[in-house]
Amino acid sequence: MDIASPKDCSSSVASSPYSSPNIGALLKIKVITWSQETGLPVCIRVRVKDKIFNLHKFPLTSKSGYLKRRLKDTHEVELPENFPGGPETFEMIALFIYGTSTMIDPFNVAALRCAAQFLEMTEDYCTGNLCDRLDLYLNQVVLQSWDDTLIVLQRCQLLLPWSEDLLIVSRCIESLAFMACMEILDPERKRDTxxxxxxxxxxxxxxxxxxxxxxxxxxxxxxxxxxxxxxxxxxxxxxxxxxxxxxxxxxxxxxxxxxxxxxxxxxxxxxxxxxxxxxxxxxxxxxxxxxxxxxxxxxxxxxxxxxxxxxxxxxxxxxxxxxxxTSLLHFAQVEDLLVPESGTAAMSSSIEVATMESMVSAYVAAAAASNSHMNRPPDARNFSVAELWDSYLSIVAPDPEMDPKRFMELIERVPPSYRQNHYQLYRAINTFLKTHPNISQDEKGLVCKYLDCQRLSQEACIEAVQNELMPLRLIVQALFVQQLNTHKAFKECSDSFRYAHCGDISGSLSSQNLVESPYTDGGPELQQHSRPLSLLLQKDNIVMRNFNFSTAEYESTSFRIQNLEQELMSLKRSLQLQNIVTKKAETSQKVKPCGLETRSLSKRRNHIGQATSCISSLNFASQRRYASRLLKLFRRITLFGSRKLKKKQPTPPKS
Known part of the structure; x- marks a missing residue:
């Protein structure tokens, strides 16, 4: 029997005389030729489904153990309904029995192998029988090619359980897996991607x-x-x-x-x-x-x-x-979650919400058990799950069938300590209140029980104050938080003014190279000194516009600015006095200008005795210019506050 390579089979199957329409005619010719050569009549009838084959007994019994047993006492055999491959496969086997080369390809090799096994066409009855030849083709041709192996494996689906018992399926699967592993390893580096x-x-x-x-x-x-x-x-x-x-x-x-x-x-x-x-x-x-x-x-x-x-x-x-x-919930996004179909009347009672609720509860329980063993606070994963759950509540909150008690149960699935930011929770509550505008104030207070305004952003807090749907208790809390933020902003402003004053003066006293004022366009260090004050002034204007401060609060700030101005005036007088003392000391003594006698003299003659024991060698001209510029700046701030309040501030003493 000739065994064709898989590349030749695809073309030969379409044009070969062994293709399906011509196999029956070829078999009839072989049967007639056999009768003429041997002189034996056709005496055997083999029925395969609805087709009958008239054949000779000797060729059949010499190569098939099954037919040899069945034709021992009869001249007619009917193959079972599940005969592998049907009449077409038996025709090809009959051609092989009569000595004709059978065309084998990946499309028919599995059916031929199963049918040959059924008919017991093994080496026990004939050397070089069909079973061994088909096994040789499978091993040396089919299983060496990815495409041929796939074809055979797909054909095996129609030949169960024969193909499974003959290990054709297993051999194809192992071959595909091996070739896939080789594709991943790519030993010859043929892959471009x-x-x-x-x-x-x-x-x-x-x-x-x-x-x-x-x-x-x-x-x-x-x-x-x-x-x-x-x-x-x-x-x-x-x-x-x-x-x-x-x-x-x-x-x-x-x-x-x-x-x-x-x-x-x-x-x-x-x-x-x-x-x-x-x-x-x-x-x-x-x-x-x-x-x-x-x-x-x-x-x-x-x-x-x-x-x-x-x-x-x-x-x-x-x-x-x-x-x-549950174990990967902190990696999820809102788009991944189970959401009831749009148009569902009662989303809160749907199986999707119940499943999500169950998984979040399981996550919280597992996290609590883990934290109790490790003795550690909630980590970033818990914060992510809480924010994810609050975002999910915004999706199911529009359900008109959801009552406040049920919504509270959903909120409580995540502990309050997991919520680092309450913005998503505020959104969910706001959505729920929009959908349920007729609930009572007590129910609104119950729904907003876990909403903490201190964990809202400034914009969200302002929005909560102006939101008419929110309960009165929450609005009062938001106003209180807003007032705290106001005082905090003023405190930061005051502390920053003090830092700018003390830091710039001390910096000027510690460096002789600092000649220009920190408010000029000098080097990077000078600009860095001037940056906090300008930023705070901008911040002060923004805070005033956003929060509409009271007159008493602004007067307090103006009073602190005047105190700063007076301190600067005192410092300026001290610098001028020290300059006079230093000049006299240089005239009277030709010794070191920074000696012990000079320092003690400056201490005795200086009525403010602050930081004057080591400044005799400094450039006081630059300090005076610096202090004068600071005074002018604070005067402008004071005038700005007095215009704002429509009050006339006292004029600071001239230097």
């Missing part, structure tokens, strides 16, 4: 549209029936392929057969049953635990859980998915 992994999808919300880019070998694998696919995945793992390459194949398969729009639109009962079977198998194939967070996006688990709720998957599988999502 890296193998697809899911690292880039870990930080994105899941969508079935973002996994379009796949290698050709991956597309071939996800086209397999699920029974064969899951065995390929098992073989890939046994042969050592890393999980970051195996998991994308599972995700792509589930995306095609479970999560895509085409698969979700099928309502046929058989398709639904098949979908449930695939869904159950995918859950069993997926990695679970901490290692899954590095290779599979949490949004994919949410998508599977959503399909599980639709198809009523058994509770063990749903619990497995929920447990996995």
């Amino acid at each position: 890296p193998v697809v992994t899911l690292d880039e999808l870990a930080s994105q919300s899941w969508s079935c549209e973002i996994v379009r880019q796949q290698d050709l070998w991956m597309k071939d694998l996800i086209a397999l029936p699920f029974d064969f696919f899951k065995r390929v995945i098992g073989s890939l793992r046994r042969q050592g392929m890393k999980e970051k390459y195996v998991s994308p194949i599972i995700v792509f398969y589930a995306n095609k057969w479970l999560l895509s729009k085409k698969s979700s639109d099928d309502n046929d009962s058989d398709i639904s049953r098949r979908t449930s079977m695939i869904l159950q198998g995918i859950i069993d194939l997926l990695p679970m635990g901490e290692k899954a967070s590095k290779v599979i996006p949490v949004g994919f688990y949410f998508a599977l859980l959503s399909r599980s709720l639709e198809h009523g998957l058994r509770n063990e599988s749903k619990a497995k998915l929920q447990s996995q999502i």
